[in-house]
Structures are given as structure tokens and as C-alpha cells.
Amino acid sequence: MPALAASALLLAAGCSSAPAPTASPSASAARQADTPDSSDDRALAVAAAPADTATAAARPGSSAGEAHRTKLSVASYDKKTRRAVISSNVSTGGGSSSPAPSTSPSSSPTRSAPSPSTSQTPGTAVGDVIASAPAPGAPQGLLAKVTKVIGETEQGTEVQTEPARLNALLGDDTAKGSVPVDPAAFDIDKLLPGVDVSWSSTGDVHVGPEGATVPLGSLRLDVRAELPTVARGSASADASVEGFVQVAPQVDFRYGGEGTDTAPASAYLGVSGDWTSGWSLKGRAGASATPTRIPFATLHADPVLQVGPVPVVVNLDLTCYVEISGDGKITVDVEQSLEGDFKAGGTFGLGQGWTPVSSSDMTSTPVHTSVTTAGSAKAALGAEASVGLYGSVGVVADLAPYVRGEGTATVTGTDEVFEADGTWALYGGVDLTGTLRLQLTIFGTPVFGKDIPLGALHREWKLAGSSP
Secondary structure (H helix, E strand, O other), X not given: OOEOOOOOOOOOOOOOOOOOOOOOHHHHHHHHHHOOOOOOOOOEOEEEOOOOOOOEEEOOOOOOOOOEEOOEEEEEEEOOOOXXXXXXXXXXXXXXXXXXXXXXXXXXXXXXXXXXXXXOOOOOOOOOEEEEOOEOOEOOOEEEEEEXXXXXXXXXXXXXXXXXXXXXHHOOOEEEEEEEOOHHHOEEEEOOOOEEEEEEEOOOEEEOOOOOOOOOOOEEEEEEEXXXXXXXXXXXXXXXXXXXXXXXXXXXXXXXXXXOOOOOOEEEEEEEEEEEEEEEEEEEEOOOOOOEEEEEEEEEEOOEEEEOOEEEEXXXXXXEEEEEEXXXXXXXXXXXXXXXXXXXXXXXXXXXXXXXXXXXXXXXXXXXXXXXXXXXXXXXXXEXXXXXXXXXXXXXXXXXEEEEEEEOOEEEEOOOOEEEEOOEEEEEEEEEEEEEOHHHHHHOOOOOOOOEEOOOEEEEXXXXXXXX
């Protein structure tokens, strides 16, 4: 009869879009921006950016080219042409002082050639590097260099841009920090009917059926799903998975600069977090040696880190799934709880370039287990996550806690008394795999020739089984 097992995790990456309760991000960011640091070894503050974080700009190569907070904002951006309209929040008697809804720069109704007599947006010039939080046309933030000033529109100054890199803004500064992702920042798309989302946030906000019991800052997904069953199976062989995963993810960021036109000495981007989960898997699923993956939810967030005066936008995507494999013969009835932590990312050093970082420390305790008939099966309840900056994916990680059952037994008897001839066992484990992508060069590091595997982390432990 049946068999399988499951596991759980939700990765994430990012940072809270709401101010952290222990400190004022806007106040610390303002101090960093307005007060030059006289100590070379003093790191910039890294915190969750306030909702109204300012656009930062720098003019590398000029006498006053350091990154600073501005009154500028991105009114619109066209990803295809890389044209942007930059407006000023300081009234100049001309164009609008607030961002336009979603007008494409190329369709601006009025335009004039820039000249000393026109009221050009203060500070917008060729060579400027601009970092903006999510804006119209740039929902994943914008990090760009101005290559041409095209003219004035009703919304502001239209400019041509090209992609820029973080070292143009952070220069020889250093920064290091980890920032929690606000669960309220996620856009969630449920792909199966039996999925519930719960979370709690600052201000005593509780959402979802389990919101009142979820710890502050945590996100919980409950899933109930029927699994494909063997065609000849009886009703008692129907397979299903039911459980939850509860995660409080955070984004880890580090930068050690050497200058605006030089690769940094060090850099790091990754996600980490703690989780708790519990689930049950029952029945005999129709499986094969090739794993079958069933996505049940996708999540997306664009949290903003305040790194000194610079808003650094992190893009986090998660796909949560159930995955099964086996021979469709064995039946497992498993209830299990799990807790632990994880870390996945990429680290850069001048000597070794980009190298992967991955770790997971997880323990599980079976509440109830049983296996009948000969065969094998494996089931995972996991998540694939991608983490990047300003729309450029840098790290892809797949974390899949699982349960695996195997048996060589033949079972005979009534519903109450069984005799088994053979062995059976249940194992818990975790697989962590992934890739470092070329887009990590957004830090200003040298381009590497191909994607770098994150490396396969595999751990497994025995939950229960027959005696040897």
C-alpha cells in the first residue's frame, strides 16, 4: 500500500519594508548621508529603508561626487529603451513635483531641448549615477547611469541611461548587515485551492487563520494537497500531504569598497533564516524514479535596504512545491515536526572571486510512522528562491527538506495483527542546491565566465525503522 514523506521550507530573502522596532532606519540613514565619515574603517549602517526613502545620486570623478540623498525621484522608466524621466520634489515653477503614474518617457506630450534658460531638474547631468527604490516602470528599483540628457517634459527631465554598478555609489565605503523581510511585503499567488497564508507584523497586525499564533515577523504557509495515486489503488490508498512551514527570512548584505572605478575587496549577497514546520503524509502515491514537482504557491517581494544614503533594492522570488518520487508500491503514514536554520548566498574576495555559501542545520522528530509493503518513496515540501538586486538575479537556491521511506517487507494478517518478513525504514533529510548567476557583477566585481554551482548540500538521518 502507500508510501511517502514530506518536508518543508520557505526561503526568502529580503528585508523589512517597515521600520525596525529597535532603531529608526530613516534617522540612521540621514546621519550617514549628511555627516561624512571621517573614519575609513567605520561601516555604513544597513537597515530596512523607510517607506519614503530618498533617491541617491553620485557623480564619480567630480570633486563632490560621493553618493548623497537627493530631492529627485523617478517619474517613469521604459525598460526597453532605458529612458527615464527624473523629476524634482523641489518646486521650480515648472513641471510636476511628484512622479507620474506610468507614462512612458517616449510618449511624453511635451519636450524641449535642454538649455541654460530651461528649468532642468537640479543635479541631473551626464555621468550621474542614480539609485531609486521601486518606481513607475521600475518595480524592482533602478540603478542607472545617465548617458544623455534628452530634454524637459511635463513630468521632469528625460534622460537616456545605461546599467550602473553599486561601487559607483558606495565607492570605498564598507557596509555589512542583515535585515528581516517584512511578511507583509510579499505578493502571494496561490496555485492550489488548499493553501492558507498567515503572518504577523509590527503594530500588532495579524493576518490569516493562524496569524494570532505566528511569531512577530514570521510567515506561515499551510497546504493541503491530494497527490497522484496509483491507478489500481483502492480508496484506502489515496495519498495526501498536509502541513505547514513557518519562516522568518532575512537578507544578508556586505560590501567592502576600494573606490568608484575599482572592484570591491569583498561583497556578499544571500538569504538566511529560521524555520519551524510540521506535516503529515499518508497513502501510496503514483510516483516514478523521475521526481514529479507540484508548485502550490509563488511569492515575490522587493524589500529595500538602506545602505548609508543609498537605497539598495533586493528582489526575492519563491516557488513553494511538493515533490514526489518512488516506485508507487510502498505506503507510508508519517507525522513529523522539523526546525532549524539555513543560509545560501555568494561571497566575493579579490583572491578567490565569487564562491558559494550554503549551510543548513535541521532536526526532525517523527510523531508517528509506519511503512507497509516493499518499495521506496521520497517526498519533499520545499521552495526554490531567487535573490538579486535591482532586477538582476544573483543567487538561485533550492532548499528541500524531505522524508524518504523504503521497505523490503511482505506483510500478512488482519487489520489488527500483522506479521512482517523483511525490513523497513524512514529517513528525514535536506537537500540544498543552487547557482551563483553572472548578474552578481552588479556589485562592480569582474565578470565571471559562467554561472557557478552553489554546491550540493545533502544531510540525512534515520527517523524510524525495523531492527537490523
